[in-house]
Amino acid sequence: MARTDYLDDPMAPKANSIKVAVSAVVRDPGGRVLMIHRTDNDLYSIPGGALEAGETVAAAVVREVKEETGIDVEVTGLVGIFSNPQHVIAYDDGEVRQEFSICFRAVPTGGELRTSAESKRVEWVTPERMTDLDIHPSISLRISRAAEESAEPYFT
DSSP states (O other): OOEEEEESOTTSOOOOEEOOEEEEEEBOTTSOEEEEEETTTSOEEOOEEEOOTTOOHHHHHHHHHHHHHSEEEEEEEEEEEEOOTTEEEEETTSOEEEOOEEEEEEEEEEEOOOOBTTEEEEEEEOGGGGGGSOBOHHHHHHHHHHHHTOSSOEEO
16 A cells, blocks of 8 residues: 655645554664665655554564564664654555654564565665665654664654
8 A cells, every 4th residue: 555654744634543653773783774665655764563452562563673674673772752743644545644653772683684565675774874765754853863872762
């Protein structure tokens, strides 16, 4: 299903749903960040997705990262809660979702890079190369907040 992200756009459609989502900034020992090239909006992103009934947010992060990238991770901390009502995601089925993502820090523990139905490319990206990628500002914010390694989580 295709999606369009709107941020601070007065022409954006109004949100008609909110779902709990999780995402992870996964760094390898060399400081590279695990990134996916999404199939639904053609942007680069950190892995993440919706919380499913019966799972914790930490379990959802581990599942989503594995599903989208092939990498096993351990959650190591909370980056923050991102819930900007000016960021909406419109899907081609008519759903318009207000951003609500709980973003975690994680480290790889195993697995091998692979793509999925949601990721047409998966790679470890150096911080210097981030500016070469087409990344939505909401994802760039999560990555920069994770890099700060603050003990206090970010929230909107």
